[in-house]
Amino acid sequence: MDNAQLLISGLANGCVYGLIALGFVLIYKATEAVNFAQGDFMMLGAFVTIGLTNTEYMGLPFWLALPISLGIMGALGYLLDRLIIRRIFGESQTAVVILTIALGFVIRFAAGLIWGHEPQTLQNPLAGKEVRFGGLVLGMEDVAVIVVTILLTWGLYVFFSRTKLGLAMQGASQNQLAAYYMGIPVKRVQGFIWALAGVVAGIAGILFAAKGSVDPTTGLLGIKAFAAAVIGGFGSLPGALAGGLIVGVIEPFASRYIAAGYSQIAPYALLLVVLIFRPNGLFSQVRIKKV
C-alpha cells in the first residue's frame, strides 16, 4: 500500500518532469538547439497563473485564468523565437545555449521582482481534496496531474499524427530542406513549435504549482528534466515523457530504500548508466538515412 502511494506521487512528479522534458525535445527537434530556459518557462507559467488567479493578486476564476495564462505562455514562446532566436539563426548552437541560459536568469530575476521569493501555491478547486481508491488515499492534485498529462499526451499524439500543422512540424524537424521543397513555411512552423513548447511549459507549471509550491528558483529543476530527456533519448517525444516518469518514480524510492539524500543524485546516476549502456537514450529514434 505504502509503495503504491509512493509510486503515485512519484508518477505525478514524473509527469511534470516529463512535460518539461517534452519542451526540451520539441525545440531540439525543430531547431537542433537546446532551450535551457525551459524549466524557468515552467516556473513562469506557474507564477503567471498564480498572479491571475490567487486572491492576493488578480483573483480571476481558476477556469478563466487557465486559458489566459496558457495563451500568454504560448505568445512568449512564439515571441522569443520571433524576436531573439531567429535573429541569431546561423550562429553556432552554443550561442543559442548561452542565450537561453541567460534568459533563464532573466526570468528568475523578473519573477522574483514581480511575485517575490517566498514559495507560493496555486489556489485551485482541487486543493486539499482526496480520493480513496481501495485502501489508498491519494491527493486529488496528484491524480489530476496524472490525468491531465495522459490527456495532453494523447492530444499531442493526435495533433502530431493527424493535423496538417502537426505533420508539418514533424517534417520540418526531420528534414528541414525537404520541408522547404514541399512548400512548408519552415520558419513560421518553427515559431509555432516554440509557442507549443511555451504552452506545454505553462501546463507543467500549473500542475506543479497546484500540487506543491513554487518560488523563482523552482525552474532549476529543468536540469533534472533535461536529464530525463537524455535518459529517454533526446529526440523522441514519448521517450521524454517516459524519461520524466522514470526519474519521478526513482526519486522517492531511492530516498526510501537507500537513504534520504539519494533521491537527489539517483536521477543523475541513472543518467550515467544509460549514457554508458545506451548512449542514444532508452527510446531513441536514430536511423541511418539511406542514400
Add this chain to the structure above:
Amino acid sequence: MTEPILTIRNVESFYGPIMAIRGVSLDVHVGQIVSILGANGAGKTTLLKTVSGVMDPEKGKIIFDDQEIQGLEPHKVVQKGIVHVPEGREVFPLMTVDENLSLGAYTSSNKGQIDHDRDLVFSYFPILKDRRMQEAGTLSGGQQQMLAIGRGLMASPKIMLLDEPSLGLSPLLVQEIFGILKRLNTEQNMTMMLVEQNANAALDLARHGYVMEVGRIVMDGAADILMQSDDIQNFYLGVQEEGARENRRWKRKKTWR
C-alpha cells in the same frame, strides 16, 4: 511553337562569394521534358534551387506562367505550380509513406484534389500503396526515389524539377523510373525539367537538352541531335575509343570552347 511556361533569363546565383550560376537562360514549354546535363559541380542543382526559391538569384529573371517568380519564398513557388524533387530523395525518414505524401500536398487544402492525386501516385507507383504504412527511412533507395517523385506529384504541379532521379540506382531501376516519368509526361502532359548525369537515359526521355559547365550553358539542342553530337558521345556517354590521356587532350578542344 507555344509560349514557354518557364523562362529563365540571365540568372546568376551565389554561395557567398562563389558564383555558381553565371548567367543562365533557358525555356521550357508545356508538356515538354527538358533535360540539363553537366558534370559534378556544373551548377545544375543550384539552378533548380534558384527556380524553386530555396535560393535567391542576384541577377536575372525567372518567368513562370507570365509572372516573375525570382526571389519568391519556396512555399509561394510551390503554390504557383512548381515542385522540386530534390537530389538524394530527401524523404522524411521517420514518417510513413502516406504521411510523406500528405506533406507533399501541404500547400493544397482541396481534399478532393489531394485524394485524387494520392490515387494517381498509387497508380503510377503501386509499390508505394503496398508500403503506405512503412517508415520512409526504411524503404530501399529506389522506393525512396519513387516516393520523392510521388510526393512531388501530390502538389499537383504544372512543372516538376527533377534532380538526378537516377542517382545511385541500378540500370534496371533507372529504366523503370524513367519509364514512369515518360508515362507521366505522355498521359498526364506533365512538364519536366530533368537534371541528369546519366545522359543516355535523360536524352532518351527529353525533347530538348542543355549542357552546363561551370555555371554556364555551353550547348543546347534537340535531344536526338545532342545524342549524336561527338562531344556528348565522348564526354557523357562514355564512348572511349582512345586512351584516357587522349581523352584529356580532347577535353581541351571541346567544340563549345
